[in-house]
Amino acid sequence: xxxxxxxxxxxxxxEGRISILNCDYTNSMFDYFLWYKKYPAExxxxxxxxxxxxxxxxxxxxxxxxxxxxxxxxxxxxxxQPGDSAVYFCxxxxxxxxxxxxxxxxxxLTVKP
Amino acid sequence: GAGVSQSPSNKVTxxxxxxxxxxxxxxxxxxxxWYRQRLGQGLEFLIYFQGNSAPDKSGLPSDxxxxxxxxESVSTLTIQRTQQEDSAVYLCASSPAGTGxxxxxxxxxLTVT
Numbered sequence: 003x004x005x006x007x008x009x010x011x012x013x014x015x016x017e018g019r020i021s022i023l024n025c026d027y028t029n030s031m032f033d034y035f036l037w038y039k040k041y042p043a044e045x046x047x048x049x050x051x052x053x054x055x056x057x058x059x060x061x062x063x064x065x066x067x068x069x070x071x072x073x074x075x076x077x078x079x080x081x082x083q084p085g086d087s088a089v090y091f092c093x094x095x096x097x098x099x100x101x102x103x104x105x106x107x108x109x110x111l112t113v114k115p
Numbered sequence: 116g117a118g119v120s121q122s123p124s125n126k127v128t129x130x131x132x133x134x135x136x137x138x139x140x141x142x143x144x145x146x147x148x149w150y151r152q153r154l155g156q157g158l159e160f161l162i163y164f165q166g167n168s169a170p171d172k173s174g175l176p177s178d179x180x181x182x183x184x185x186x187e188s189v190s191t192l193t194i195q196r197t198q199q200e201d202s203a204v205y206l207c208a209s210s211p212a213g214t215g216x217x218x219x220x221x222x223x224x225l226t227v228t
Binding site: 004006008011034036038043044045046047048051091093095097103104105106107108 | 119148156157158159160206207208215216217218219220222
């Protein structure tokens with residue numbers, strides 16, 4: 003039962019351009035969303051989060067947009083840098099039960115110099 | 116400060132043998148999670164420990180899987196009578212109380228031959 007879906011397994015972007023990673027969810031109870039970034043041979047690291055009371059959260063080059071009616075969120079990276087090349091996981095949970103966090107399958111981003 | 120550590124980093128075992136995976140969480144983190152990531156798939160929740168509360172074992176795939184945690188420190192995940200479908204990267208994460216952000220270890224890659 004894949005409650006969090008990342009339908010694009012990979013994405014390739016030119017350095018300096020915008021990267022847009024998409025995530026869809028099915029559980030309307032989810033109200034807290036996170037993006038994690040994973041380099042090879044390392045565990046995922048937290049990148050940015052958004053609560054359902056917001057539709058946008060920005061942190062430097064990273065912005066997460068949430069469309070609750072569409073059950074869709076996206077991560078925008080602008081400008082993209084080669085060091086952004088990694089696998090990005092979308093995750094969702096329903097507070098207060100944050101222990102039941104569901105992850106998507108990940109999208110591998112490659113930023114070409 | 117030290118992050119989450121896991122050992123071993125790689126484990127190759129024969130089908131039918133038992134394996135034990137170890138996780139050292141960040142000091143002071145009350146919550147500890149185990150996840151499994153099979154090839155090409157997202158992170159699959161296995162078990163969650165929070166302080167002295169009873170662990171949430173709802174994600175364990177079978178009774179061959181068990182986990183223990185000593186207080187708010189080390190956790191071990193044990194897989195008995197390993198099967199080839201147990202081959203995956205097993206990730207441990209810890210989290211401070213009251214937050215949704217998890218800090219992941221580098222994972223243990225388990226290969227069952």
